[in-house]
Structure formats: structure tokens, C-alpha cells
Amino acid sequence: MSRALTLMRVFFLRDLAIDMSYKVSIAIEIVDVLIGAAGFFYLS
Amino acid sequence: MSLPAISIRDLTRTFGGRTILRGITLNVDRGETLVVRGKNGSGKTTLLEILATLLHPSSGTVTVLGHDVVAAGRAVRSAIGYAPSATQSFYPRLNGRQNLELFAAAYGVEPSALRRRVATLLDRIGLAGAARERVERYSDGMRARLSIARALLTDAPVLLLDEPMKSLDAQGRESARELIARCGRGSRTAVWVTHDDAEAQSLATRIATLEDGVLR
Numbered sequence: 307m308s309r310a311l312t313l314m315r316v317f318f319l320r321d322l323a324i325d326m327s328y329k330v331s332i333a334i335e336i337v338d339v340l341i342g343a344a345g346f347f348y349l350s
Numbered sequence: 351m352s353l354p355a356i357s358i359r360d361l362t363r364t365f366g367g368r369t370i371l372r373g374i375t376l377n378v379d380r381g382e383t384l385v386v387r388g389k390n391g392s393g394k395t396t397l398l399e400i401l402a403t404l405l406h407p408s409s410g411t412v413t414v415l416g417h418d419v420v421a422a423g424r425a426v427r428s429a430i431g432y433a434p435s436a437t438q439s440f441y442p443r444l445n446g447r448q449n450l451e452l453f454a455a456a457y458g459v460e461p462s463a464l465r466r467r468v469a470t471l472l473d474r475i476g477l478a479g480a481a482r483e484r485v486e487r488y489s490d491g492m493r494a495r496l497s498i499a500r501a502l503l504t505d506a507p508v509l510l511l512d513e514p515m516k517s518l519d520a521q522g523r524e525s526a527r528e529l530i531a532r533c534g535r536g537s538r539t540a541v542w543v544t545h546d547d548a549e550a551q552s553l554a555t556r557i558a559t560l561e562d563g564v565l566r
Contacts, residue, residue, distance in 0.1 A: 316455045320441065327443040
């Protein structure tokens with residue numbers, strides 16, 4: 307079980323590091339999430 | 351008498367109708383450096399990929415430290431360090447250090463020892479200066495060195511090296527040879543594949559030659 311959790315953590319960090327290497331893309335994604343959250347907050 | 355590190359009995363491997371390995375029988379003792387040489391297409395890489403559990407034998411049995419490569423693949427994989435011939439087996443968007451840390455974590459290297467181990471290997475293989483560069487910017491020689499470092503991440507008792515010096519310059523070859531020799535001291539067993547006769551003579555405790563899938 308701990309081996310499976312370790313691998314999950316490793317692969318998550320791998321994907322995060324790869325995503326972070328695309329700087330513009332990750333910035334647009336963060337802005338998109340913030341706009342979505344703000345829109346949800348004001349419309350609800 | 352102790353069990354051989356690697357035991358191969360009547361190994362045959364076919365792809366479609368084509369036979370790549372024909373009835374190979376071979377023992378590799380603990381601490382031995384066996385160099386397998388042969389021309390391109392002679393079956394060297396196929397043999398190594400079977401030892402690394404990447405391919406199954408068509409017939410015959412292969413054991414590494416007593417573990418069958420088909421029935422006990424996981425045990426075999428934890429006993430080997432493998433440097434494949436293709437140097438594309440890294441994440442190109444990650445840097446050299448990140449790649450090694452990722453593989454080390456996946457191999458189960460203790461987190462407390464992981465960074466130090468990676469830093470030491472990068473330094474010894476001459477990549478400390480390029481550790482923060484993305485692998486997509488590495489030359490073939492740099493990737494080959496990174497591949498050797500990855501094979502040495504764990505203190506695996508069996509090393510499988512598929513033409514690890516193919517893309518290295520003279521200095522790179524020397525440092526790689528030194529590193530592998532240093533890490534190979536003691537009871538570590540190595541199977542080293544090459545088509546370079548001079549390299550084979552300088553490294554081997556024993557040389558085997560593959561010709562059209564038959565061991566000479």
C-alpha cells in the first residue's frame with residue numbers, strides 16, 4: 307500500500323513539474339480557474 | 351557452489367516468423383562482467399531486454415539471482431540497474447536532476463538519501479553543471495551519461511548496459527568506465543552489450559559473441 311502511495315505521489319509530482327514547465331499555459335490555466343471561481347462567486 | 355547471478359537455459363525468442371535468439375544457454379557468475387558483442391541485428395539488445403523483463407522468452411528459462419524473469423518480474427526488476435540503448439527514455443521537459451530524482455523515488459530510494467545520491471552521481475558522470483538544464487536540450491552523449499547514472503541509482507546487484515558508451519566522446523567514455531568500475535566493485539554482476547571489440551576487451555572478465563542469434 308505504501309509503495310502504491312509513493313508511486314502516486316511520484317507521478318503526481320512528475321505531472322506537476324511537466325505542467326509547470328509550460329509557463330504560459332499554466333499561467334492561463336490559473337487565470338482561468340480564478341475567473342471561473344470569481345464568476346461563480348458573483349453569480350451565485 | 352553458489353547460484354549464478356544469471357542463468358539462461360535454451361532461450362529462444364522469435365518475432366513473427368523471424369528467430370532472433372536460438373537456443374542460448376549461458377551462466378553469469380556473481381561479480382563477473384560479461385561483455386556480449388555482436389554485429390547490429392545479432393540479438394544483443396533482445397537478450398538484454400529479456401533479462402530486464404521488457405520482453406518474454408518464446409521458449410526457455412531465464413533467471414536473475416534465482417528469480418524467473420516471467421514468473422517473478424518484479425523481483426528481477428528490483429535486482430537490476432538497466433541502461434537501455436535508446437536515450438529517449440527520459441522526460442524531455444524535466445531537467446537532468448528532476449529526471450533522476452523521479453526515477454530514484456519510483457525505484458524506492460529513501461527520500462533522505464535521494465538528493466545526495468542524485469547529486470553524487472551527476473557529479474561523477476560529469477553532468478553536475480547541466481543538472482538544471484532540460485533533458486530536451488541535452489546532446490546524445492549527455493543523455494547516455496544520464497542513462498548510466500540512472501542505472502546506478504539503486505545499488506542493484508546486477509547491471510544491464512546496452513551500448514552505454516555509444517554516443518560518448520573519449521573523456522565521457524573514460525569517466526563512464528571509471529564510474530561503472532567503481533560502482534561495480536565487489537559482488538556486482540554486469541552484462542555489457544557492445545559492438546566495439548576494443549571496448550569489449552578492456553571491460554570484460556568474459557566475452558561472449560552473438561552471431562545471428564547464436565552464442566559463440
